[in-house]
Amino acid sequence: MGRQYTIYNTLTRRKENFETIHPGMVGIYVCGPTVYGEPHLGHARPAVTYDVLVRLMKYLGYKVRYVRNITDVGHLEHDADEGADKIAQKAKLESLEPMEVVQTYTIAYHDAMRRLNTLAPNIEPRASGHIIEQIEVIKKILQAGYAYESNGSVYFDVQAYNRDHKYGLLSGRNIDDMLETTRALDGTQDKRSPFDFALWKKASPEHIMRWPSPWSDGFPGWHLECSAMSEKYLGETFDIHGGGMDLQFPHHECELAQNVASRGCQGVKYWMHNNLITINGKKMGKSLGNFITLNELFSGSHALLEQAYTPMTIRFFILQAHYRSTIDFSNDALKAAEKGLKRIMQAAKDIKGLTYKGDSENEELKQLMESVMEALCDDMNTPIALAHMFDAVRIVNTAKEGKSTLSLKDKEILDEMFGRIVPEVMGLEDESASSSDQNLVGGLVEMVLEVRKEAKAKKDWATSDLIRDRLKEIGVNIKDTKDGTEWSL
Amino acid sequence: MGRQYTIYNTLTRRKENFETIHPGMVGIYVCGPTVYGEPHLGHARPAVTYDVLVRLMKYLGYKVRYVRNITDVGHLEHDADEGADKIAQKAKLESLEPMEVVQTYTIAYHDAMRRLNTLAPNIEPRASGHIIEQIEVIKKILQAGYAYESNGSVYFDVQAYNRDHKYGLLSGRNIDDMLETTRALDGTQDKRSPFDFALWKKASPEHIMRWPSPWSDGFPGWHLECSAMSEKYLGETFDIHGGGMDLQFPHHECELAQNVASRGCQGVKYWMHNNLITINGKKMGKSLGNFITLNELFSGSHALLEQAYTPMTIRFFILQAHYRSTIDFSNDALKAAEKGLKRIMQAAKDIKGLTYKGDSENEELKQLMESVMEALCDDMNTPIALAHMFDAVRIVNTAKEGKSTLSLKDKEILDEMFGRIVPEVMGLEDESASSSDQNLVGGLVEMVLEVRKEAKAKKDWATSDLIRDRLKEIGVNIKDTKDGTEWSL
Numbered sequence: 001m002g003r004q005y006t007i008y009n010t011l012t013r014r015k016e017n018f019e020t021i022h023p024g025m026v027g028i029y030v031c032g033p034t035v036y037g038e039p040h041l042g043h044a045r046p047a048v049t050y051d052v053l054v055r056l057m058k059y060l061g062y063k064v065r066y067v068r069n070i071t072d073v074g075h076l077e078h079d080a081d082e083g084a085d086k087i088a089q090k091a092k093l094e095s096l097e098p099m100e101v102v103q104t105y106t107i108a109y110h111d112a113m114r115r116l117n118t119l120a121p122n123i124e125p126r127a128s129g130h131i132i133e134q135i136e137v138i139k140k141i142l143q144a145g146y147a148y149e150s151n152g153s154v155y156f157d158v159q160a161y162n163r164d165h166k167y168g169l170l171s172g173r174n175i176d177d178m179l180e181t182t183r184a185l186d187g188t189q190d191k192r193s194p195f196d197f198a199l200w201k202k203a204s205p206e207h208i209m210r211w212p213s214p215w216s217d218g219f220p221g222w223h224l225e226c227s228a229m230s231e232k233y234l235g236e237t238f239d240i241h242g243g244g245m246d247l248q249f250p251h252h253e254c255e256l257a258q259n260v261a262s263r264g265c266q267g268v269k270y271w272m273h274n275n276l277i278t279i280n281g282k283k284m285g286k287s288l289g290n291f292i293t294l295n296e297l298f299s300g301s302h303a304l305l306e307q308a309y310t311p312m313t314i315r316f317f318i319l320q321a322h323y324r325s326t327i328d329f330s331n332d333a334l335k336a337a338e339k340g341l342k343r344i345m346q347a348a349k350d351i352k353g354l355t356y357k358g359d360s361e362n363e364e365l366k367q368l369m370e371s372v373m374e375a376l377c378d379d380m381n382t383p384i385a386l387a388h389m390f391d392a393v394r395i396v397n398t399a400k401e402g403k404s405t406l407s408l409k410d411k412e413i414l415d416e417m418f419g420r421i422v423p424e425v426m427g428l429e430d431e432s433a434s435s436s437d438q439n440l441v442g443g444l445v446e447m448v449l450e451v452r453k454e455a456k457a458k459k460d461w462a463t464s465d466l467i468r469d470r471l472k473e474i475g476v477n478i479k480d481t482k483d484g485t486e487w488s489l
Numbered sequence: 490m491g492r493q494y495t496i497y498n499t500l501t502r503r504k505e506n507f508e509t510i511h512p513g514m515v516g517i518y519v520c521g522p523t524v525y526g527e528p529h530l531g532h533a534r535p536a537v538t539y540d541v542l543v544r545l546m547k548y549l550g551y552k553v554r555y556v557r558n559i560t561d562v563g564h565l566e567h568d569a570d571e572g573a574d575k576i577a578q579k580a581k582l583e584s585l586e587p588m589e590v591v592q593t594y595t596i597a598y599h600d601a602m603r604r605l606n607t608l609a610p611n612i613e614p615r616a617s618g619h620i621i622e623q624i625e626v627i628k629k630i631l632q633a634g635y636a637y638e639s640n641g642s643v644y645f646d647v648q649a650y651n652r653d654h655k656y657g658l659l660s661g662r663n664i665d666d667m668l669e670t671t672r673a674l675d676g677t678q679d680k681r682s683p684f685d686f687a688l689w690k691k692a693s694p695e696h697i698m699r700w701p702s703p704w705s706d707g708f709p710g711w712h713l714e715c716s717a718m719s720e721k722y723l724g725e726t727f728d729i730h731g732g733g734m735d736l737q738f739p740h741h742e743c744e745l746a747q748n749v750a751s752r753g754c755q756g757v758k759y760w761m762h763n764n765l766i767t768i769n770g771k772k773m774g775k776s777l778g779n780f781i782t783l784n785e786l787f788s789g790s791h792a793l794l795e796q797a798y799t800p801m802t803i804r805f806f807i808l809q810a811h812y813r814s815t816i817d818f819s820n821d822a823l824k825a826a827e828k829g830l831k832r833i834m835q836a837a838k839d840i841k842g843l844t845y846k847g848d849s850e851n852e853e854l855k856q857l858m859e860s861v862m863e864a865l866c867d868d869m870n871t872p873i874a875l876a877h878m879f880d881a882v883r884i885v886n887t888a889k890e891g892k893s894t895l896s897l898k899d900k901e902i903l904d905e906m907f908g909r910i911v912p913e914v915m916g917l918e919d920e921s922a923s924s925s926d927q928n929l930v931g932g933l934v935e936m937v938l939e940v941r942k943e944a945k946a947k948k949d950w951a952t953s954d955l956i957r958d959r960l961k962e963i964g965v966n967i968k969d970t971k972d973g974t975e976w977s978l
Contacts, residue, residue: 092727093554
């Protein structure tokens with residue numbers, strides 16, 4: 001809280017000074033995954049974006065409650081031609097159980113998020129676990145007169161709502177314009193208007209997930225869960241609601257309308273939307289064959305991938321673009337990110353080995369640290385922050401080469417930048433082998449090189465060559481320089 | 490299914506031939522953790538026990554649906570002297586949110602279970618996610634006349650139930666005997682009889698977790714969730730219900746009564762109960778100071794622990810006792826388990842390096858494999874199975890020492906025993922460093938020893954001693970033998 005954070009609010013379409021509703025505390029709700037498939041690139045961007053937001057808020061001194069839901073009320077259906085009777089006869093163990101699917105992909109999602117080093121949310125509510133809460137919201141909306149029942153289903157009455165409250169605030173859509181461009185319903189539907197959306201759907205015989213309700217055995221409409229769960233865990237009005245830009249309309253627009261209709265307030269102070277990911281310029285889609293799962297990225301097992309990319313490379317790549325900009329995945333871009341990440345992580349190691357003298361201050365470094373914080377607090381501008389860090393890396397490297405010296409005051413800044421901002425805020429961790437193994441290997445190689453040095457001193461070329469060749473076989477390359485022998489794996 | 494499995498059924502108090510309700514499929518429900526505290530030793534035993542059961546069933550060819558619940562409807566209460574009004578005024582973000590606690594300990598539990606190499610259940614339903622289902626069960630029990638409402642709470646009427654169905658089948662308790670030894674209620678309670686248990690509790694103002702119901706804003710009784718969730722995911726009657734012996738009464742007894750009262754059948758074919766863990770002969774308890782969390786075991790950070798014990802050591806230790814026997818944790822016992830595990834895992838590596846000739850059969854080995862399967866299928870007698878495996882280890886070691894030779898047919902048996910039973914059924918995995926690092930370290934040490942050998946050959950004692958000393962510094966101990974030099978980390 002020491003520094004003013006500015007946040008772009010989708011609702012007002014401008015950057016605003018971030019002021020929390022309750023001093024020192026931030027409530028954040030983010031739309032999480034629908035767990036009916038493998039976690040893919042599309043999941044990585046919002047997860048990393050809001051993870052850095054949460055980490056930054058904590059770094060700035062806020063107490064954060066981060067809620068991210070799991071959409072597990074899916075639309076799995078029994079094989080239609082089985083018919084309701086056949087299904088009823090089937091043993092539970094024989095028939096498809098949606099919660100088995102949910103469990104499989106929830107675990108896959110959590111594993112991928114762990115590898116991306118995203119912090120688990122403080123609360124991870126499931127739609128299926130909050131049916132009662134959703135039914136209560138529907139009752140309130142019906143009571144307020146902004147919904148109607150139709151054949152066991154309940155729909156939100158957009159036009160009735162629009163008469164009292166403007167519908168379309170978030171997406172900037174005007175319902176009257178929409179009316180003109182939308183053709184009327186053919187009358188076969190339960191809805192009165194094409195804009196109306198389901199709050200409760202009566203389940204067809206084939207529909208597996210169903211719960212009793214005052215209107216029918218059915219299931220809640222998709223938009224409803226976020227209204228119900230965000231209020232339950234963050235209160236009637238909370239600070240930040242995040243999600244992908246693709247959710248802005250209709251999902252978040254409907255959520256906002258549900259909030260007003262059920263509790264008389266919009267519920268959200270700042271709406272945040274991350275932009276989407278394209279692959280080689282194209283939208284990602286199963287049909288386009290450019291649908292890449294996170295495990296495929298981590299293992300490189302996809303036709304479009306020239307190599308495997310580590311979770312931290314993916315994370316770094318996402319942070320190299322501002323969250324409101326589009327981002328295009330390509331092998332070249334990912335390889336560049338891989339290099340950039342290496343430079344940052346190397347610097348983070350190097351600063352531990354440097355010798356710091358005196359208490360003069362490197363003014364440029366001081367300014368860079370200031371600029372990094374400015375960028376982060378300017379609507380979370382991670383690419384600018386990283387650019388300043390690369391300048392700091394240059395300063396570290398100059399000192400490493402002995403072309404300049406750094407003071408203990410400079411060390412404090414470097415420790416803050418590479419020892420706290422990089423791991424704590426950016427969430428970038430060292431992916432190299434566990435340090436204990438590293439030390440063992442390092443120690444062994446160093447001693448081998450020492451033996452080789454002695455051998456050379458004794459003109460024992462046989463031994464020194466043997467060592468060089470055998471090291472090469474094992475995968476250790478050595479280079480003789482005037483200052484000694486360098487080695488790398 | 491190739492082999493007949495026999496299972497001890499707590500309900501009948503005898504071993505029975507295991508016959509599944511639906512051919513080839515097994516439905517298993519196990520009582521999972523209450524996620525309001527760190528996972529401890531008490532969690533490890535049932536988790537490992539039923540994990541091996543699930544693994545064994547799969548090995549035997551069954552299709553398994555393994556359901557393990559999470560009890561997250563806790564009894565957290567607001568600070569009593571805050572009073573309902575103060576609580577209502579509090580901001581959501583300020584007040585204690587049970588689901589935050591649930592999230593913290595659910596993640597801790599999953600992490601510990603992953604380290605113990607237990608398979609995730611196919612479905613992991615939460616009590617809080619099945620309030621509607623529990624309310625529906627209560628309605629049925631009320632309708633059947635085995636429950637009554639009292640001041641907004643609903644209680645199971647044990648004596649009414651006992652008149653039509655015997656109460657106490659599972660625990661072997663007789664309600665009439667119990668009546669004599671139990672003093673009557675003092676009349677201040679809503680319950681009619683001391684045996685009656687809550688199906689629904691009206692929430693006090695301080696009680697945080699609450700849902701609307703036909704009777705009051707409240708929460709379900711603890712016993713109810715397992716009746717509701719096991720039926721939802723496994724059907725009216727399923728094969729195996731497992732849990733700790735401490736749950737037999739009242740939890741499982743009440744669950745059985747709820748099943749009969751709500752759906753007219755007991756619901757469970759085989760009841761399985763694992764025995765408990767004592768520590769140095771004493772019951773584990775926070776008050777006794779012998780309460781050890783799994784992380785404390787893994788890190789050795791507890792006054793009672795002389796060292797850290799790896800997850801596989803804990804797992805092996807649990808498998809060395811039959812699940813129906815008590816098991817006493819002590820440092821000596823754990824160290825013995827550590828040794829035993831090492832022998833098994835070493836043999837699993839050694840069989841890869843042995844040379845197999847001819848097609849004669851080692852009759853003893855063949856018999857041991859048969860005995861291992863017999864033991865496993867005899868109510869999952871893992872200690873006996875392990876004893877036979879140790880005899881097989883002896884055979885492997887004799888061959889390794891060159892004192893006997895094994896055939897390709899013997900290899901098939903060894904591969905089955907150490908390559909499948911050990912990892913797939915026992916769930917024991919190699920905990921040594923990742924093989925790639927191992928190879929690198931191994932390669933480096935080997936080459937250093939080669940250099941040292943040459944140095945010695947050249948009577949270059951300086952170099953050979955330098956190498957020995959430096960290796961020692963790094964943590965590599967070497968021993969010169971007549972066949973060469975052995976080394977160990």
